Amino acid sequence: MLAHEDDLLRLTRRFPYSYVETRYHKISSRVISLLNGELLGVYRDEEAGYSVRYLNGPLYFVASRDPDDLRPTTEKHEGWEPGLWDGEPVSGSYSVEEKQKLDSQNLEEKISSLRDISREVLSQDIRSKINNLILTYSESVEEKELVINGSSLISGRVPRVLISFNLVMTGNGRTITAWFELGQSGGLESLNELRVREHLIEKVKSLDHLLQSGRSVSPGRKDVILSSVLSGIMAHESVGHPFEADRVLGREFAQAGTSYMAELGLKRIGSEMVNVADDPTVPKSTGFFLIDDEGVRARRKLLIKNGEPNEFLHDRFTAPRFNYVSNGSARASGFDREPLVRMSNTFFLPGEMSFQELLEDVKEGIFFKSYMEWNIDDMRLGQRYTGLEAYHVKSGEIGEPVLFPILEGTTNELLSSVDAVDDSLQFFPGTCGKGDPDQGIPVWLGGPDMRLRNVPVKVI
Amino acid sequence: MEEFIKFLKERVESYAVLKNEVVSTVVKIVDSKVEAVQRIKETSYNVMIRKGRRFLVSKVYTPEQLREGLGIMDKLPESRIVPKVHELSGERRSVKEDDGILRFMSDTSSVEDFLNSRYQVHGVLSASRFKRELVTSAGFHGNESRTWFQGYMRVRNGQYSGQWAFSSPKYDPEKVKITLNKAEEYASYTERIDLGDGYYDVVLSPMVMANLMMSVSYMASGYSIFTGNSIFANRKPGDMVGSEKFTLMDRPRGEELNSWDFDDEGFPTRDKAIISNGVYETPLLNLEIAEIMGKESTGNAGWIYPRPWTLEVKEGEVSEEGLLSGNVVLLTNNWYTRFQNRADGQFSTVARDAVIVFKGGKPVGTTSRVRIADKLNNIISNVEELSKERYSIAWWDAPLPGVYPYTLIKNVHLSKA
Numbered sequence A: 001m002l003a004h005e006d007d008l009l010r011l012t013r014r015f016p017y018s019y020v021e022t023r024y025h026k027i028s029s030r031v032i033s034l035l036n037g038e039l040l041g042v043y044r045d046e047e048a049g050y051s052v053r054y055l056n057g058p059l060y061f062v063a064s065r066d067p068d069d070l071r072p073t074t075e076k077h078e079g080w081e082p083g084l085w086d087g088e089p090v091s092g093s094y095s096v097e098e099k100q101k102l103d104s105q106n107l108e109e110k111i112s113s114l115r116d117i118s119r120e121v122l123s124q125d126i127r128s129k130i131n132n133l134i135l136t137y138s139e140s141v142e143e144k145e146l147v148i149n150g151s152s153l154i155s156g157r158v159p160r161v162l163i164s165f166n167l168v169m170t171g172n173g174r175t176i177t178a179w180f181e182l183g184q185s186g187g188l189e190s191l192n193e194l195r196v197r198e199h200l201i202e203k204v205k206s207l208d209h210l211l212q213s214g215r216s217v218s219p220g221r222k223d224v225i226l227s228s229v230l231s232g233i234m235a236h237e238s239v240g241h242p243f244e245a246d247r248v249l250g251r252e253f254a255q256a257g258t259s260y261m262a263e264l265g266l267k268r269i270g271s272e273m274v275n276v277a278d279d280p281t282v283p284k285s286t287g288f289f290l291i292d293d294e295g296v297r298a299r300r301k302l303l304i305k306n307g308e309p310n311e312f313l314h315d316r317f318t319a320p321r322f323n324y325v326s327n328g329s330a331r332a333s334g335f336d337r338e339p340l341v342r343m344s345n346t347f348f349l350p351g352e353m354s355f356q357e358l359l360e361d362v363k364e365g366i367f368f369k370s371y372m373e374w375n376i377d378d379m380r381l382g383q384r385y386t387g388l389e390a391y392h393v394k395s396g397e398i399g400e401p402v403l404f405p406i407l408e409g410t411t412n413e414l415l416s417s418v419d420a421v422d423d424s425l426q427f428f429p430g431t432c433g434k435g436d437p438d439q440g441i442p443v444w445l446g447g448p449d450m451r452l453r454n455v456p457v458k459v460i
Numbered sequence B: 001m002e003e004f005i006k007f008l009k010e011r012v013e014s015y016a017v018l019k020n021e022v023v024s025t026v027v028k029i030v031d032s033k034v035e036a037v038q039r040i041k042e043t044s045y046n047v048m049i050r051k052g053r054r055f056l057v058s059k060v061y062t063p064e065q066l067r068e069g070l071g072i073m074d075k076l077p078e079s080r081i082v083p084k085v086h087e088l089s090g091e092r093r094s095v096k097e098d099d100g101i102l103r104f105m106s107d108t109s110s111v112e113d114f115l116n117s118r119y120q121v122h123g124v125l126s127a128s129r130f131k132r133e134l135v136t137s138a139g140f141h142g143n144e145s146r147t148w149f150q151g152y153m154r155v156r157n158g159q160y161s162g163q164w165a166f167s168s169p170k171y172d173p174e175k176v177k178i179t180l181n182k183a184e185e186y187a188s189y190t191e192r193i194d195l196g197d198g199y200y201d202v203v204l205s206p207m208v209m210a211n212l213m214m215s216v217s218y219m220a221s222g223y224s225i226f227t228g229n230s231i232f233a234n235r236k237p238g239d240m241v242g243s244e245k246f247t248l249m250d251r252p253r254g255e256e257l258n259s260w261d262f263d264d265e266g267f268p269t270r271d272k273a274i275i276s277n278g279v280y281e282t283p284l285l286n287l288e289i290a291e292i293m294g295k296e297s298t299g300n301a302g303w304i305y306p307r308p309w310t311l312e313v314k315e316g317e318v319s320e321e322g323l324l325s326g327n328v329v330l331l332t333n334n335w336y337t338r339f340q341n342r343a344d345g346q347f348s349t350v351a352r353d354a355v356i357v358f359k360g361g362k363p364v365g366t367t368s369r370v371r372i373a374d375k376l377n378n379i380i381s382n383v384e385e386l387s388k389e390r391y392s393i394a395w396w397d398a399p400l401p402g403v404y405p406y407t408l409i410k411n412v413h414l415s416k417a
Helices: A005-014 A107-122 A189-193 A196-213 A228-243 A245-249 A355-360 A411-416 B002-009 B063-075 B099-106 B173-187 B206-219 B222-226 B287-293 B376-381
Strands: A020-035 A038-055 A059-064 A092-095 A129-148 A152-171 A174-185 A220-226 A276-278 A301-305 A345-348 A364-368 A371-376 A382-387 A390-394 A397-401 A405-410 A418-421 A426-434 A439-447 A450-459 B014-030 B033-051 B054-060 B090-096 B120-136 B140-157 B160-168 B198-204 B248-250 B272-276 B311-313 B328-331 B334-341 B346-351 B355-359 B362-367 B370-375 B383-395 B398-416
Touching (some): A005 A020, A020 A107, A038 B063, A107 A129, A107 A196, A107 B063, A152 A189, A152 A196, A174 A426, A174 B334, A196 A397, A220 A228, A228 A301, A228 A345, A228 A382, A228 A411, A228 A426, A355 A418, A364 A382, A364 A405, A371 B346, A382 B346, A382 B370, A405 A411, A405 B398, A411 A418, B002 B014, B002 B033, B002 B063, B014 B099, B033 B063, B099 B120, B099 B140, B140 B173, B140 B383, B160 B206, B206 B222, B206 B272, B206 B311, B206 B334, B206 B346, B206 B376, B206 B383, B206 B398, B222 B287, B370 B376, B376 B383, B376 B398
Parallel strands (some): A038 B054, A092 A152, A220 A364, A345 A439, B090 B140, B311 B398
Antiparallel strands (some): A020 A129, A038 A059, A129 A152, A220 A450, A276 A301, A364 A390, A371 A382, A371 B334, A382 A405, A390 A397, A405 A450, A418 A450, B014 B033, B014 B120, B033 B054, B120 B140, B140 B160, B198 B398, B248 B272, B248 B311, B328 B355, B334 B346, B346 B370, B355 B362, B383 B398
């Protein structure tokens, strides 16, 4: 029995169409923000309401906090959707455990912990100056209940913890503005598991080293090693997005854009070493779910297999256009947003080599550890990542920091140059944007460290 | 609302309750057909409560949630910055609603009339009614209501495409037609030529200006400046930061979308230049950031974070065509603006749709996969000329409404993937 089952079934009866999704969706969140160890603010948010989506020519979507507001509309259009995959929707529930409940500490205790972390970071013995440290803690609980076609009952509950920090540091005549985020699904145990304190201290020391000792880098073709931070964003931007089937079909053409899979029809995208998956079932992930918002069981999708396209992300509406079945990729960011084909946790699969083995073979190159500026064209082909923490690699050894090298190239050029990936796999949280009205949805981006041979490196 | 006010009056020295109600109809067009019609109603009560230097901001729906919030606030430590409420009292009411927009919200059957094109049309037409009600502990009670009509269209001509957008406080079919015509015009340029990395004189369309000026204006927020995440952080009013020909206004007292009479602290909004003829005039301020900076509020609250309302770049003296008379690269659209460094303004943004190369005033082809990779300061400093014609723009990757001319900028660094 769902808590809002009566409302959802009543709504279903109000919309006499062959395919009807009704959903109750609530996201409660608390945000604590500190500036240089002093409280900046506490914010509480709650977004909750009902929606109905049905097919009647076009797709129709109505949403409100009050279910009584929701009625079928009367206008007629010739729709773009030819139909849908009508596989039986499943019933079930999924949730992520809070080993330590989010409410097991009160706000004062949480603020106190964050203040301790801030003060420890601010007191580090470094040569550069920390002008500002904004530390933001966010906890949220996403709850949803769905009824598909009046028969399938689904519920999901995912608590999440996110920590972001914005650093402004000056030293040696240079200024850096940096922003990072850590996060996972779960309870307060996440704060320890994410090693927030250690991560922040390491970051401040690393940026100090960069400010004090960073050297310019010469442009040209070089070997490059990308950390999991870089391989993660690359997996998301240059593989995940162009493998969204709705984008391939043109449904996002005027918003987030198209796909090289539609425009160029590439048969090979990367080297044999390139394998990319999207998997909503990864434990502790921010993109976790087990049943999608159209009542389809979620599973791992292998998007690229040994460098070749293998599978797109599908919902009920894209699948039949490819003679396929939905692979459970439909998700909505809140009660007031339609479900769309979305990524969950997208990552390069690791290999068997150690990081040391990855390095050993590099005579002259650059290790990109983190980035700030990044973007990609709307075909998801031409991309650019500007390193923040980046290091010279010589004869298999990581050397001094270098200032802001740029990796800029096309997806197939960069992924074809991958000759090795190591055996690590790390994930980082992100918020993926798509649709209109815009939907920011939690995802994980990840991968191993990855070696690219002889790729173009530019400088600012 | 009354329940909340009654509860707060008896318990809190300083408060503001901001009710926002937005009802929207969004029609999504794919391959010249209606793909989806979305009707969304969103209602929220945002409440700021403060005692001394303790405060809490919550979204609440019941007095019980308010009571809970009060209990939380009492135990919080003091904050570095606390939101304030303007001392102005009394009632304000302003209703600017357009019947045409309200009709479109309930009946979208006119959409197909706009899709007659030689190319396949993609895009969105959306109509919204915004109601905004603010009650403060100073006795201010404001009600405002507005309607918005906005949209964008991207057309496909084989491997080429063009995109344009509009925004309007009235239902205006003519603006939709102009939008489609502009998108068609840009999609019709079909010769491909290569463009290498380097410095070029570029003309930014109003679409690109809308995207980049949004970044400039958020960096002008006093909060961005205070925290060091801004190109204005080391500048002071009176400093020359841009070309003499460049003026950027925040204009909440005009007719464009997102024009309002009072801000979230009950402070009257006003039109102001952020940059006037190249001179940095003022950051955007609320009461609390203004106090820290020793200035007056500019009517841009946002509790804690001041923000722009609706932007305007002053027009120039040259026609659109006149700007293209030399050797220039016209960027008709862009997306994905990201900063490497918010203090020195280092950023890149990706061109999309037609990037048209003009030589001797004649288009010689279009190029692809280029991005501007430069400093924001350079962009506003190297403004050479602006067009007389301006366009009201708001769209998916430039949601802050504004009015912009075409703008010629010298020596812009372009980079190609």
